[in-house]
Amino acid sequence: MYGGVFDGTVDLLRELHRRRVPLVASTNWGADSWVMAKARYEFLEYFDGALVSGEVGIAKPDGAFFELLIETFSLVPERTLYVEDNIANLRAAADKGFVAHQFESSAAWEIDLHRHGLIGVMTQ
Numbered sequence: 001m002y003g004g005v006f007d008g009t010v011d012l013l014r015e016l017h018r019r020r021v022p023l024v025a026s027t028n029w030g031a032d033s034w035v036m037a038k039a040r041y042e043f044l045e046y047f048d049g050a051l052v053s054g055e056v057g058i059a060k061p062d063g064a065f066f067e068l069l070i071e072t073f074s075l076v077p078e079r080t081l082y083v084e085d086n087i088a089n090l091r092a093a094a095d096k097g098f099v100a101h102q103f104e105s106s107a108a109w110e111i112d113l114h115r116h117g118l119i120g121v122m123t124q
Helices: 007-018 031-040 042-046 063-073 087-095 106-115
Strands: 024-027 049-052 081-084 099-102
Touching (some): 024 063, 031 049, 049 063, 081 087, 087 099
């Protein structure tokens, strides 16, 4: 994200937000970095909340991070799609029961979101 945004991904986030799908961010960023990112990237406002490592003192892939994520946002891991590009973090989330999606592209994520019934077919 420091280098910019992926428009297709932002479009998908916007669609999820429009459909009122609950969205929670989880990041290993520092507290100050997260504040700067929120000021720079308007789409971060689509998230209903965020668990930021720099604010809570625990980082992914520590299992305690995912336990805090579950507790903080009252998540049901088996009913929560966890999207992540870092494989170690993705495995840790899956170990806690999350439905895992390894982010590789907006197109692949769109297919998975549709498969889970979270979005309809979008035209680009």
